[in-house]
Amino acid sequence: MIEINNLSKSYGKNEVLSGISAHIKKGEIFAIVGHSGAGKSTLLRCINGLEDYQDGSLKVFDKEISQLNEQGLRELRKDIGMIFQHFALMSRKTVFDNIAMPLRVWGYDEKAIKIRVDELLELIGLKDKSRNYPSQLSGGQKQRVAIARALALSPKILLSDEATSALDPNTTKQILSLLKEINERLGITIVLVTHEMEVVKNIANRAILLEQGLITNSGSIVELFLNPNKNMKNFLGEEEILPNTGVNIKIFFPPNVAMHSIITNMARELDIDFNIVWGKLEKLGGSVLGSLVINVEPKYELKVEEFIKNSGALYEIIKESK
Template sequence: MITIKNLNKYYGKTKVLNNISIEIKKGEIFAIVGHSGAGKSTLLRCINGLEEYSDGSLQVNNKEIKSLKKENLREFRKKIGMIFQHFSLVQRKTVYENVALPMQLWGYKKEQIDKKVNELLALVGLDNKKDSYPNQLSGGQKQRVAIARALTLEPEVLLSDEATSALDPNTTTSILNLLKEINEKLNITIVLVTHEMDVVKQIAQKALLLEHGNIIGFDDTEELFLKPDEKMKEFLGESEVVPSEGVNIKLYFPKDNAYQSFITKMARELNMDFNIVWGKLEEINTHIVGNMVINIEEEKKEIVTNYIKEHDIVWEVL
């Protein structure tokens, strides 16, 4: 669907994207994550052809973006929907008129526009607001209008640039649930730019972490949170605080793994007590994943590690 290989981007002599190589599959919800200045919005704008990249390859449906001529680029962008942090609605137009605008600009017939707009307003839960103006709507409602407008030309890809950053947590959750519903019903590939890790946990199947234009993490979302490397821990601002005495063993529990029963079972079968000295559980895409650190005496290390190996648990000694 979207294939990026060895992509570089410069602003003058400053390199803002460095050797980016990723693949985003059809129907995937993909997050591009990073702090301010990481290069995530620049990468998003390269995907829809609003920014030129310096070298490397960026293909959407096997079309190299930098090779598209002006008239082809316009047709290409028709299949790329876009939503923004501040909604970008036309204040003097009603909800209906805002959603209808892209179809009007492309010369669709009135009956086609009417049918599509009414369908989309029903999908986003605003069919009773079509005659309202943006200043009569809440932030969440405005974003729903923006999402409906982005879908009018039946795009294959929906790009979201910090679309939930201006919303409160409850509204953010409702918008993310709507995006999931759109993804499932319409099989639209969604690429989200965000600095909010909770957004990534709730919706993204895969995530790319950027720092100063460099990839510091790229994997399934659950794997990134379940087994963070040092860069990921630094990005999340967390680290294990464990005792200096004894042996600290970190156990990783993927989704649907009975982590609590494993610790209890091991303690019972080995006739040992374990001190759980650190732990973290995360809900990622409705699954609970996590890890915990147990502290044991040095002489018990071999017995415990042999038991863990027999049960196919991912682990490491810290």
């Protein structure tokens, strides 16, 4: 649905995106994560043609964005809704008129507008706020209105630029579950930019880590959280302190593998001692996944490896201590 190949973008001499490739599939929730200044918003704005690019290719619905004329861009943006950190609502307009705005721009008649806006108010759960002004709403409610406005023209893609960054954790959860619902019920592909990993863990299917315009890690959420590379570990701020004697084995437990039974069976069946060094459970997109580092004496390494292999869990021998 969105095919990005070797995309580069500069502001003057400053290259802010370098050789970006990502293929975003229809119906998925795809996250772009990274620190401030990494180029996340710029990448998002390239997708809806608000920014041009110097090199590479960016196709949305099989059309090369850089080759679209004004009319083509207008049509493209009709299919791509966008929401922002600070909502970008019009303060002098009511909730109803904010949501109706794109429909008015496209010349819908007032009767059709009323039907569509009521539908959207129902979806976001704010039917009773229709005549209120943005200043009378909470942050979460404002973001709901912005979401309704972004969906007014029934886009196929929703771009979200830090949409929950100005919200408290509880409101963030509610907005994320609304986005998830929109993705599942309406089949809308969502590309979300965020610097918060909680957001990604909660709803994304796949993600890329962007650092100074480069993709430094990418994969499914499960891969990224259970087996992050050095860059991702750094970004997550994780430090694993491991013993420097014995062998450290990191075990990953996919959703269908029960962690406790493997561990207790291993101790029982192999009749060996091992230390649990470090472990965590993550709730990723609704399933609970675990990773655990154990430390065993070198003479047991092969036996343990064999046992883990047969159990269906994945593992990695961590050679050097960090």
